[in-house]
Amino acid sequence: MTFKIGLLGFGVVGTGTAKILLDPFGRHPVLKEITIGRVGVRTLDKPREIELSPHLLTTDLESIVTDPEIDIIVELLGGLEPARSLILKAIASGKHVVTANKAVIARFGDEIYAKANEKGVYVLLEAAVGGGIPVIKPLKQSLGANRISSIMGIVNGTTNYILTEMSQKGADFSEVLAKAQELGYAEADPTADVDGFDAADKIAILASLGFGGRVKREDVYCEGIRQVSAVDIAYADRLGFVIKLLAIAKDTVKEDSDTLELRVHPTLVPKIHPLANANGVYNAILVEGEPLGQVMFYGPGAGGGPTASAVVSDVMNIVGILKSSGKTKELDPLLSCIHQHYCQIAPMESLSTRFYARFLCRDVPGVIGHLGMAFGDHGVSLESVVQIGIRGDLAEIVVVTHDVREGNFRNALVAIDSLEAIDSIPSILRVL
Numbered sequence: 453m454t455f456k457i458g459l460l461g462f463g464v465v466g467t468g469t470a471k472i473l474l475d476p477f478g479r480h481p482v483l484k485e486i487t488i489g490r491v492g493v494r495t496l497d498k499p500r501e502i503e504l505s506p507h508l509l510t511t512d513l514e515s516i517v518t519d520p521e522i523d524i525i526v527e528l529l530g531g532l533e534p535a536r537s538l539i540l541k542a543i544a545s546g547k548h549v550v551t552a553n554k555a556v557i558a559r560f561g562d563e564i565y566a567k568a569n570e571k572g573v574y575v576l577l578e579a580a581v582g583g584g585i586p587v588i589k590p591l592k593q594s595l596g597a598n599r600i601s602s603i604m605g606i607v608n609g610t611t612n613y614i615l616t617e618m619s620q621k622g623a624d625f626s627e628v629l630a631k632a633q634e635l636g637y638a639e640a641d642p643t644a645d646v647d648g649f650d651a652a653d654k655i656a657i658l659a660s661l662g663f664g665g666r667v668k669r670e671d672v673y674c675e676g677i678r679q680v681s682a683v684d685i686a687y688a689d690r691l692g693f694v695i696k697l698l699a700i701a702k703d704t705v706k707e708d709s710d711t712l713e714l715r716v717h718p719t720l721v722p723k724i725h726p727l728a729n730a731n732g733v734y735n736a737i738l739v740e741g742e743p744l745g746q747v748m749f750y751g752p753g754a755g756g757g758p759t760a761s762a763v764v765s766d767v768m769n770i771v772g773i774l775k776s777s778g779k780t781k782e783l784d785p786l787l788s789c790i791h792q793h794y795c796q797i798a799p800m801e802s803l804s805t806r807f808y809a810r811f812l813c814r815d816v817p818g819v820i821g822h823l824g825m826a827f828g829d830h831g832v833s834l835e836s837v838v839q840i841g842i843r844g845d846l847a848e849i850v851v852v853t854h855d856v857r858e859g860n861f862r863n864a865l866v867a868i869d870s871l872e873a874i875d876s877i878p879s880i881l882r883v884l
């Protein structure tokens with residue numbers, strides 16, 4: 453028995469996927485039953501790393517998703533369109549779909565899963581979060597017995613590379629970004645990565661799986677790393693922290709409500725925390741649940757080979773089901789996504805967290821006292837206050853708060869900003 457896949461896209465991940473499928477020796481035996489039926493690309497005359505027989509390649513992607521010979525569509529185009537329309541057309545034609553496209557799933561997952569459930573086909577997406585790290589299937593299956601309380605992680609390799617380089621070399625953001633672009637770790641237009649949008653897509657997907665409800669992508673609070681400076685990285689280091697772009701989904705069950713915190717922002721992470729040592733382009737995702745406790749997934753979050761490993765594992769899962777049950781009638785609830793309700797998202801003002809803030813102050817007597825009083829007036833208690841530098845004729849004061857409601861902290865900052873002693877507040881970051 454053989455199963456044919458239609459590959460949409462033959463770039464970095466498409467090529468990695470073809471490499472695995474064309475060289476099954478020493479891998480799982482089911483791979484020998486999977487063949488590449490057609491491959492859809494934008495340009496036929498582009499030089500390719502793998503020579504495919506020319507009749508496999510086409511620029512007519514619609515003909516692939518409607519081809520009766522194809523069992524599974526593997527969407528590796530990227531972007532929103534035509535990826536979304538082709539996925540929907542594949543589903544309408546009764547095909548199972550594997551995708552690595554977090555942007556499409558985070559925005560159109562509802563529509564896609566509703567159609568897939570109607571048609572009785574699977575849409576699997578292991579490669580969409582964490583590249584090669586198996587995290588989607590564990591969340592759906594292996595951790596299914598747990599009541600998940602939080603999912604947090606470093607899910608964007610580009611920003612992790614930039615922050616790691618800034619930290620190790622003492623370099624500034626723009627300098628490191630330029631180097632990352634030169635090395636191919638960052639796109640020419642780095643917005644999706646450095647402004648946190650890619651991480652937001654991924655945490656929306658993880659939250660939906662971990663907390664069993666639909667999540668609207670626009671509900672994810674999102675701050676990127678452009679404002680993180682080498683100065684703050686150095687101060688964080690002296691205070692025992694590293695700065696990471698964290699994507700966080702956390703259940704905040706109170707007696708009368710069950711809401712989710714959903715946010716992406718640069719965060720001071722204690723050096724002893726498990727996520728603090730995930731460096732460079734690596735990703736790490738820490739899941740906490742009851743009764744398991746903490747489990748961490750760590751590995752290469754991108755790259756043709758690692759991402760293809762996740763893509764092909766999804767294809768194998770579908771083939772396994774097709775082999776055991778012929779045509780699927782009812783979807784396996786452990787593999788499909790059938791969420792009816794939307795998760796309730798907590799507003800950021802109600803969030804309780806620690807903060808780091810750096811102030812530039814004029815040299816007037818009692819400035820630390822004024823700061824302390826303004827914080828105290830708004831119910832913000834300070835864990836540490838350090839006057840650690842002189843910048844020109846201004847004193848640099850860094851504070852770390854205890855857990856405080858975000859709303860109270862922001863109100864305190866408004867009051868502090870109006871103090872005569874305060875010149876400016878160059879940075880405000882959250883602390884884990």
Ligand code: NAP
Pocket residue numbers: 460461462463464465466492493494495496498511513527528529530531533534552553554579580583753754755756759
């Ligand atoms: P890529 O290298 O840019 O390849 C994209 C492929 O899709 C190319 O073969 C391109 O054709 C084809 N394509 C794009 N738009 C098309 C259109 N309108 N019509 C026909 N063909 C089109 O992208 P990638 O890095 O492999 O990424 C693919 C997906 O995997 C994306 O969703 C990405 O987010 C996800 N992903 C990538 C990584 C990674 O490390 N790269 C990691 C995790 C997830 P041509 O070859 O003719 O240009």
